[in-house]
Amino acid sequence: MRNPAARKTASRNWKHPFAGSAGLIAALVTVAAMAPDAGAVTPVPAAKPASRGDIVIEEFAPSVQLVAGIPVPVKKRDVPEGYVASKPELVLYSQLPAKDYFGAANGPAPLKSRSIGSYAKGCLAGGAALPKDGPTWQVMRLSRNRNWGHPELIDYLEDLAKDAPKVGWNGLLVGDLAQPRGGPMTSGHASHQIGLDADIWLTQMPGRRLSGQEREEVSAISMLIGPLDVKNADRRVDPRKWTDTHARLIRRAASDKRVARIFVNPTIKKALCDFEKSRDRAWLAKIRPWWGHHYHFHVRLSCPAGSVGCKNQNPPPPGDGCGANLTYWLSDEPWVPKNPPKPGEKPKVVKKRPMALAALPRDCRSVLTAN
Numbered sequence: 001m002r003n004p005a006a007r008k009t010a011s012r013n014w015k016h017p018f019a020g021s022a023g024l025i026a027a028l029v030t031v032a033a034m035a036p037d038a039g040a041v042t043p044v045p046a047a048k049p050a051s052r053g054d055i056v057i058e059e060f061a062p063s064v065q066l067v068a069g070i071p072v073p074v075k076k077r078d079v080p081e082g083y084v085a086s087k088p089e090l091v092l093y094s095q096l097p098a099k100d101y102f103g104a105a106n107g108p109a110p111l112k113s114r115s116i117g118s119y120a121k122g123c124l125a126g127g128a129a130l131p132k133d134g135p136t137w138q139v140m141r142l143s144r145n146r147n148w149g150h151p152e153l154i155d156y157l158e159d160l161a162k163d164a165p166k167v168g169w170n171g172l173l174v175g176d177l178a179q180p181r182g183g184p185m186t187s188g189h190a191s192h193q194i195g196l197d198a199d200i201w202l203t204q205m206p207g208r209r210l211s212g213q214e215r216e217e218v219s220a221i222s223m224l225i226g227p228l229d230v231k232n233a234d235r236r237v238d239p240r241k242w243t244d245t246h247a248r249l250i251r252r253a254a255s256d257k258r259v260a261r262i263f264v265n266p267t268i269k270k271a272l273c274d275f276e277k278s279r280d281r282a283w284l285a286k287i288r289p290w291w292g293h294h295y296h297f298h299v300r301l302s303c304p305a306g307s308v309g310c311k312n313q314n315p316p317p318p319g320d321g322c323g324a325n326l327t328y329w330l331s332d333e334p335w336v337p338k339n340p341p342k343p344g345e346k347p348k349v350v351k352k353r354p355m356a357l358a359a360l361p362r363d364c365r366s367v368l369t370a371n
């Protein structure tokens with residue numbers, strides 16, 4: 001949704017309304033628990049993190065401060081008085097926000113590739129970068145440095161990009177994957193933490209290379225016909241923007257056994273349900289309605305083999321998901337606030353504490369300190 005405050009309200013309303021239907025509750029709770037927005041590729045070393053003790057300040061974002069010559073991503077009050085590092089090291093404070101540490105690392109952890117933890121609480125060892133350009137893809141928003149993932153995700157994206165023209169899609173514009181070492185992000189998503197999530201724009205790649213500046217500034221296009229959070233809203237995709245080619249691309253994206261789920265706006269799920277005329281509707285089970293996701297779709301892979309400590313979600317419920325669950329998503333119920341703020345009343349803002357480093361799996365510390 002366009003308005004985060006409205007989204008919060010809608011989200012609150014949305015948690016209860018299924019008193020009558022256990023199946024639907026299970027389906028929705030599964031998705032709710034793993035809110036998507038709650039990297040053959042050789043790992044690319046970004047700067048030159050060589051041996052431990054060779055941490056270079058330029059590798060870190062400006063939010064990191066130097067303490068005794070050591071980059072420490074903390075606020076001043078958190079640094080013990082008179083702290084002197086005996087040797088260069090990255091000091092990990094378990095109560096500090098994990099995003100400060102992971103957001104500051106701009107190269108991958110040179111370890112065996114492994115997705116650690118769960119999609120919204122974990123990190124990534126041995127991350128690989130999706131090159132910013134391929135024959136049929138271009139990475140957007142390069143300044144964010146979020147084109148990193150488990151190598152299996154990079155392979156998947158390259159395969160999808162290769163097949164895109166076969167379904168009539170010129171090529172992929174790729175949005176956020178993960179930070180070089182995964183973990184919570186400095187802004188945006190709650191998930192995308194373990195290198196298995198990727199956002200793909202619902203806009204085709206143009207027939208030319210976009211400049212760096214264009215990749216920062218070009219806007220994605222919403223598929224919605226209008227706002228969703230008003231009573232009796234027309235909750236459909238806009239037929240002037242949505243095409244069968246969009247549907248064919250998403251079908252191809254879902255029809256890959258590495259994919260666990262794809263998150264799309266409920267209006268897009270509906271369009272896909274209507275699009276598939278054949279009897280092979282199995283792929284639709286993976287297409288999950290969710291908030292937002294009308295500018296891009298969000299692919300989530302299952303834990304790759306060998307990722308010890310990687311936690312899959314429960315598989316999506318059986319069936320194509322085009323029935324009662326979707327009808328609910330397209331009704332006023334999840335979208336229209338029950339108690340809208342009265343005129344002059346400020347909407348309540350709920351502040352969430354950022355996730356502390358301590359909340360992440362223990363192995364994520366080694367991911368931060370590996371050099």
Ligand SMILES: [Zn+2]
Binds near residue numbers: 036192197198199298
């Ligand atoms: Zn996403």
